[in-house]
Amino acid sequence: MIFAPATETVSWGRVTRPLQEVATPAFPDEVAPALAARGEGTVLPVGLRRSYGDSNLNSGGRLIDLSRMTRMIAFDPASGVLRADAGVSLGEVLRLVVPRGWFLSTTPGSRFVTLGGAVANDVHGKNHHRVGTFSRSVRRIGLLRSDRGLCEIGPDDPTGLFAATVGGLGLTGIITFVELQLVRIATSQLDVERIPFTSTREFFTLARESTAGHEHTVAWIDCVTKGAPGRGIFQRANWSAAGPLVAHRDRALATLPIDAPGFALNALTVGLFNALYYRLQAAGARYQVQHYAPFFYPLDSLRQWNRLYGRRGFYQYQCVIPPAAAEPAIEALVQAIVSSGAGSFLAVIKTFGAEPSCGVLSFPREGATLALDFANRGQPTLDLLARLDAIVAEAGGALYPAKDGRMPAQMFRASYPNVDKFTPYIDPAISSDFWRRVQL
Amino acid sequence: MSGKDSAERVIILGALSAIGEASARLFAASGARLVIAGRDATRLEQVRDDLKVRGAGEVICWPVDFTAVADPHVDLARMAEALGGPVDAVLMFYGVLGDQTRAQGDIAHLRTILSVNFSSAAEWAEASAGLLERQNHGALVVVTSVAGDRGRQSNYLYGAAKGGLSILVEGLAHRLAPGKARAVAVKLGFVDTPMTAHIKKGGPLWSTPDMVGQQIVAIARKPGRPVVYAPWFWWGIMSIIRAVPSVIFHKTKL
Numbered sequence: 005m006i007f008a009p010a011t012e013t014v015s016w017g018r019v020t021r022p023l024q025e026v027a028t029p030a031f032p033d034e035v036a037p038a039l040a041a042r043g044e045g046t047v048l049p050v051g052l053r054r055s056y057g058d059s060n061l062n063s064g065g066r067l068i069d070l071s072r073m074t075r076m077i078a079f080d081p082a083s084g085v086l087r088a089d090a091g092v093s094l095g096e097v098l099r100l101v102v103p104r105g106w107f108l109s110t111t112p113g114s115r116f117v118t119l120g121g122a123v124a125n126d127v128h129g130k131n132h133h134r135v136g137t138f139s140r141s142v143r144r145i146g147l148l149r150s151d152r153g154l155c156e157i158g159p160d161d162p163t164g165l166f167a168a169t170v171g172g173l174g175l176t177g178i179i180t181f182v183e184l185q186l187v188r189i190a191t192s193q194l195d196v197e198r199i200p201f202t203s204t205r206e207f208f209t210l211a212r213e214s215t216a217g218h219e220h221t222v223a224w225i226d227c228v229t230k231g232a233p234g235r236g237i238f239q240r241a242n243w244s245a246a247g248p249l250v251a252h253r254d255r256a257l258a259t260l261p262i263d264a265p266g267f268a269l270n271a272l273t274v275g276l277f278n279a280l281y282y283r284l285q286a287a288g289a290r291y292q293v294q295h296y297a298p299f300f301y302p303l304d305s306l307r308q309w310n311r312l313y314g315r316r317g318f319y320q321y322q323c324v325i326p327p328a329a330a331e332p333a334i335e336a337l338v339q340a341i342v343s344s345g346a347g348s349f350l351a352v353i354k355t356f357g358a359e360p361s362c363g364v365l366s367f368p369r370e371g372a373t374l375a376l377d378f379a380n381r382g383q384p385t386l387d388l389l390a391r392l393d394a395i396v397a398e399a400g401g402a403l404y405p406a407k408d409g410r411m412p413a414q415m416f417r418a419s420y421p422n423v424d425k426f427t428p429y430i431d432p433a434i435s436s437d438f439w440r441r442v443q444l
Numbered sequence: 445m446s447g448k449d450s451a452e453r454v455i456i457l458g459a460l461s462a463i464g465e466a467s468a469r470l471f472a473a474s475g476a477r478l479v480i481a482g483r484d485a486t487r488l489e490q491v492r493d494d495l496k497v498r499g500a501g502e503v504i505c506w507p508v509d510f511t512a513v514a515d516p517h518v519d520l521a522r523m524a525e526a527l528g529g530p531v532d533a534v535l536m537f538y539g540v541l542g543d544q545t546r547a548q549g550d551i552a553h554l555r556t557i558l559s560v561n562f563s564s565a566a567e568w569a570e571a572s573a574g575l576l577e578r579q580n581h582g583a584l585v586v587v588t589s590v591a592g593d594r595g596r597q598s599n600y601l602y603g604a605a606k607g608g609l610s611i612l613v614e615g616l617a618h619r620l621a622p623g624k625a626r627a628v629a630v631k632l633g634f635v636d637t638p639m640t641a642h643i644k645k646g647g648p649l650w651s652t653p654d655m656v657g658q659q660i661v662a663i664a665r666k667p668g669r670p671v672v673y674a675p676w677f678w679w680g681i682m683s684i685i686r687a688v689p690s691v692i693f694h695k696t697k698l
Binding site: 005008009011028030031032033072075076077078079100 | 460462484486487490491493494497498638641642644645
């Protein structure tokens with residue numbers, strides 16, 4: 005019995021909870037049989053289910069969960085090349101390689117993301133302006149397709165399959181292993197500077213000033229407080245020159261075992277933010293030497309933090325706006341969110357660099373990106389997001405499929421005008437709720 | 445003292461089980477030398493590659509069908525010899541949950557449940573105890589189950605096999621007590637592994653292979669009481685289950 009009986013399955017946003025039959029192969033030789041046993045419908049490979057919307061759901065079909073395939077295959081501590089099963093999480097990679105003086109070239113905001121998921125969403129981090137996306141460190145992947153069997157491909161693949169798989173949301177086949185080039189670090193600590201700002205214009209100035217001298221930049225921005233829109237805290241950091249090499253530990257500070265009541269989140273975070281903001285205002289910029297875990301993964305220490313949004317779940321909205329239109333569009337987005345009163349407090353804003361990705365559906369491109377959560381209040385939330393879409397579309401921007409659970413087909417096409425170059429590479433046995441939703 | 449001399453020497457019987465592999469990884473992280481035994485040679489090689497990356501000093505793959513050997517004493521002696529020194533721990537993880545309803549109608553399946561989980565496991569446990577006794581050193585840790593605490597209509601064949609195995613290991617612990625070798629039966633509750641993939645999960649009673657693996661490795665390094673529950677709260681739950689009078693218990697479908 006390869007597929008377990010149907011159980012309620014959720015993505016990170018917890019908005020929809022379809023019943024799904026899930027296969028969980030534990031060994032590589034179980035993956036092809038799971039694909040073959042899919043029956044009449046389609047399957048979808050998934051990892052640790054951190055995508056927020058419906059790109060990791062396949063209602064009416066089945067899921068193949070690769071998150072139990074967690075074996076390391078080979079690691080050369082001299083050259084920093086690691087090959088591992090696609091189900092290995094970024095956190096596990098770091099626990100292995102940090103003590104030997106290596107790190108991922110870039111990391112997203114959670115370490116609970118599989119290598120396969122990192123490739124399939126072409127994830128990015130706070131150092132995008134220096135190194136581009138995750139796929140730039142990928143040397144090779146194993147890909148299993150229903151029509152071609154298993155193949156190994158890399159960035160030099162002339163057929164275009166690798167470029168389609170990067171950011172391809174699992175639709176081009178099941179990624180079985182990933183081989184990465186890691187980067188050297190002298191210590192597991194960063195020199196972090198925090199600077200308060202009072203407007204989006206100030207943010208952009210800080211961003212421009214910071215990119216040359218700082219590898220990692222990001223900012224929290226207030227999308228809730230009326231009368232102070234666009235204030236925030238800018239963070240910029242470099243790896244320290246010297247210090248200990250200590251991997252993070254996996255003990256969570258806390259976990260949320262149940263859904264919190266819906267009103268919990270904003271009250272909590274507004275208070276914390278205000279405390280830090282006003283302390284920074286009084287003291288000027290603040291310097292700190294910080295371990296990489298709280299800098300890169302602030303939310304990971306509260307497991308299941310998504311439950312703070314309660315039973316109805318939430319939508320994540322992340323867009324990117326090209327440089328020419330970035331300042332006014334971000335200003336307009338923040339204004340729209342603040343006046344709606346619907347924004348959550350934890351909004352993140354960052355500028356992307358011009359480093360290109362080979363991924364056909366890769367999200368990051370030069371400009372500014374804004375990401376935040378919206379508690380699911382039904383139609384009013386969807387209406388607001390549609391208004392935000394209009395601002396983004398007019399500015400020539402794009403939305404991020406890994407975060408999306410509702411963008412209409414036209415918005416997807418506007419975000420990815422060369423999607424027709426992607427479609428021929430889709431595995432006929434694979435589909436997802438997201439993909440079906442964005443078809444015209 | 446070279447690293448090799450201070451590294452633990454560990455034999456893992458059933459290294460392809462989720463809990464077995466999780467435990468092996470913990471030993472690997474401290475540079476242990478391991479014999480990993482299981483049925484599938486290719487899968488053993490994949491596990492070996494993983495353990496070597498994670499820091500194992502040496503990993504010897506040992507493909508074997510535990511139910512089909514002539515005499516486990518011979519195999520264990522060879523494994524110990526391959527490790528080149530006194531064995532610090534022998535851990536037994538292999539087993540098959542089986543399908544109770546199917547076994548009631550299919551004698552071959554019934555025999556499989558009993559032979560894998562009891563007869564063969566008992567022989568290997570006995571042989572391991574003999575090895576450790578001769579060395580006067582080392583711990584035998586055998587994974588059994590809370591299912592062995594009370595015969596229940598939903599899984600009494602599996603329960604009987606694991607229950608019998610717990611008693612056998614308890615006896616081995618008594619036998620080894622005068623010397624320095626030890627034996628422990630670790631009774632597990634609900635663990636999220638491929639063995640339980642078909643069972644609906646959720647709730648605080650479910651453990652992960654990593655969680656129980658940590659407890660098992662800690663016990664192997666510092667063995668104490670001969671029969672323990674992992675996690676500890678199963679002791680309380682099973683005390684209650686055992687205490688329920690049959691008049692009431694028989695009305696349930698447990």
